[in-house]
Amino acid sequence: MNHFCQQASRLASDKLERRLSLNESLRLNIHCLICSSCRHYTAALRLLHVTLRKTHEAEPPQKLPAATRQQIIRQCKEQPE
């Protein structure tokens, strides 16, 4: 008998990308009630999803290196008018 875990892992990911159909949503939720691995995996994806968005916001501002700035200005000045 085939287990539903592989399909559930796909639905857990899709849930973060699109609205699941009622049928898909029910199958995932009912499966997670009886399968701790899929329950943990679904929760882990949700944690990762929220964390990654926050990671982006927490990034320190990056500045274009001074050498690149000077190079751009020099190269543009060398261009014919």
Added chain:
Amino acid sequence: MEAWVSAWGDFLFRYAISRVQDRDIAADLVQETFLAAWKGRQSFKGEASRKTWLTGILKHKITDHIRQQIRRRKLETALDDDPASPWFQDDHSWREPQRAWHDSPDRLAHDKDFRLALDDCLSHLPARQRLVFILREINGDDSEEICKQYDISTTNLHVLMHRARLALRHCLQSHGFGASS
């Protein structure tokens, strides 16, 4: 030109870094963008803002760069591989039981060890998977725009995201994140 670089240089640099994940390549792409914009400045019609115009040029440069990278590494077939097999048995059950991951997104987002582990795990993803995952999950870009820009279907996008998440979850666990039973 000095005014352009000082007004939009940092913005374009940040935009490029978030997509190519490499400071040197990002700096090169920004440089090419300004040069192309300067050469084509007569064609700027002022319909869009200067910032939008420059970002549009940079987007093309980034797309070209990523396509070259994918071609060079011959990763076009990566989409057809089935990396689900390492995680599942023939009967579609998990090969290893999945563990609970109790942590807080706020704490993790500021944890340097997590950032290092994440960068390492992302660097091991196939190029296209990595790019799509970063754009969608980290930068929060719109699915439709990603599909259009990289010429993939919505279903392919979902497959790439699914595979990236499976690989990342297991890689992060091997770094000790969410490894408690």
